[in-house]
Amino acid sequence: xxxxxxxxxxxxxxxxxxxxxxxxxxxxxxxxxxxxxxxxxxxxxxxxxxxxxxxxxxxxxxxxxxxxxxxxxxxxxxxxxxxxxxxxxxxxxxxxxxxxxxxxxxxxx
Amino acid sequence: xxxxxxxxxxxxxxxxxxxxxxxxxxxxxxxxxxxxxxxxxxxxxxxxxxxxxxxxxxxxxxxxxxxxxxxxxxxxxxxxxxxxxxxxxxxxxxxxxxxxxxxxxxxxxxxxxxxxxxxxxxxxxxxxxxxxxxxxxxxxxxxxxxxxxxxxxxxxxxxxxxxxxxxxxxxxxxxxxxxxxxxxxxxxxxxxxxxxxxxxxxxxxxxxxxxxxxxxxxxxxxxxxxxxxxxxxxxxxxxxxxxxxxxxxxxxxxxxxxxxxxxxxxxxxxxxxx
Numbered sequence: 001x002x003x004x005x006x007x008x009x010x011x012x013x014x015x016x017x018x019x020x021x022x023x024x025x026x027x028x029x030x031x032x033x034x035x036x037x038x039x040x041x042x043x044x045x046x047x048x049x050x051x052x053x054x055x056x057x058x059x060x061x062x063x064x065x066x067x068x069x070x071x072x073x074x075x076x077x078x079x080x081x082x083x084x085x086x087x088x089x090x091x092x093x094x095x096x097x098x099x100x101x102x103x104x105x106x107x108x109x
Numbered sequence: 110x111x112x113x114x115x116x117x118x119x120x121x122x123x124x125x126x127x128x129x130x131x132x133x134x135x136x137x138x139x140x141x142x143x144x145x146x147x148x149x150x151x152x153x154x155x156x157x158x159x160x161x162x163x164x165x166x167x168x169x170x171x172x173x174x175x176x177x178x179x180x181x182x183x184x185x186x187x188x189x190x191x192x193x194x195x196x197x198x199x200x201x202x203x204x205x206x207x208x209x210x211x212x213x214x215x216x217x218x219x220x221x222x223x224x225x226x227x228x229x230x231x232x233x234x235x236x237x238x239x240x241x242x243x244x245x246x247x248x249x250x251x252x253x254x255x256x257x258x259x260x261x262x263x264x265x266x267x268x269x270x271x272x273x274x275x276x277x278x279x280x281x282x283x284x285x286x287x288x289x290x291x292x293x294x295x296x297x298x299x300x301x302x303x304x305x306x307x308x309x310x311x312x313x314x315x316x317x318x319x320x321x322x323x324x325x326x327x328x329x330x331x332x333x334x335x336x337x338x339x340x341x342x343x344x345x346x347x348x349x350x351x352x353x354x355x356x357x358x359x360x361x362x363x364x365x366x367x368x369x370x371x372x373x374x375x376x377x378x379x380x381x382x383x
Contacts (some may be wrong), residue, residue: 007376007378008378010379011379011380011381012381013381013383019381047321061273069383070383071383072380072381073380074119074377074378074379074380074383075119075252076119076251076252076253076283076284076285076376076380077283077284077285077377078251078282078284080378094282095284097219099244
């Protein structure tokens with residue numbers, strides 16, 4: 001649960017497919033990078049998620065290679081910005097949003 | 110002097126001990142007057158102070174600090190200095206009659222230039238006079254500038270308080286500490302010595318209580334303040350013993366105390382190299 005004053009104390013990679021965030025309340029969050037990308041908070045991705053799936057959509061060449069994060073950097077005191085291997089970089093993940101997206105066993109219950 | 114493009118990067122200003130944004134939701138509440146006189150009051154306390162005018166579209170600092178000419182950005186020694194303050198404003202480059210018709214990315218670029226390419230040197234405080242609202246300039250500064258906190262300026266009436274609350278919430282959303290609320294044009298002391306509350310009174314204090322931030326003080330309305338601003342010699346500098354100047358000196362002390370308390374809230378977020 002997101003609360004005011006909650007902030008990460010460390011970010012770590014766990015293998016090639018996961019991000020770990022340790023918070024100042026002692027919680028340890030885990031995320032698949034694919035989970036973060038599929039919950040990208042940018043306006044374009046949010047709009048796309050609202051549309052019904054298109055069964056006839058043709059994949060673009062860059063969608064055929066596995067998606068990877070290229071960088072993750074703080075934005076001000078309130079968010080992180082992830083740059084992805086396909087060039088997408090417009091999503092700002094606020095700390096509250098990151099906490100709510102946590103996939104650790106406790107938060108998934 | 111040219112801007113660089115690219116995504117917002119956190120700016121480091123190693124010589125600047127604190128960066129204070131002066132903001133409001135609404136225009137016309139006296140942000141530039143408060144910024145200028147607060148900066149001068151901090152300087153009067155012996156601090157090294159800079160004043161950055163972040164209102165790209167409607168800069169007020171040049172007239173308030175008696176800078177009537179424009180300067181070549183490439184050959185001038187920046188920042189300018191007046192009354193002991195280091196100054197930067199778009200109004201030093203562009204004549205007052207020329208309109209700046211820019212979209213947000215240009216505002217972002219030039220504010221970044223002001224922060225990164227102006228040799229501010231060693232400062233105790235850099236005061237940033239923000240434009241009204243919660244738009245591009247505010248986002249750029251909250252995402253990139255090492256802000257120590259924000260001072261919210263309001264006038265007493267509801268129409269100003271509604272917008273002050275929006276400005277305040279923006280700083281909370283982006284986790285910039287709100288140092289407190291200042292009520293400007295709070296009251297008027299007439300020639301008869303009586304106090305008149307022209308725009309009502311107490312709204313700033315009420316809002317501060319509601320949103321649980323410090324109330325920093327009340328600044329009276331006085332024709333001398335406008336006269337001094339328009340003549341390019343702010344009241345704290347021209348009439349340091351005037352009652353209004355004394356309220357600014359009290360404000361400077363209170364703001365200093367709040368900055369000292371806020372330093373724990375503005376630690377950098379941890380990073381990760383992938």
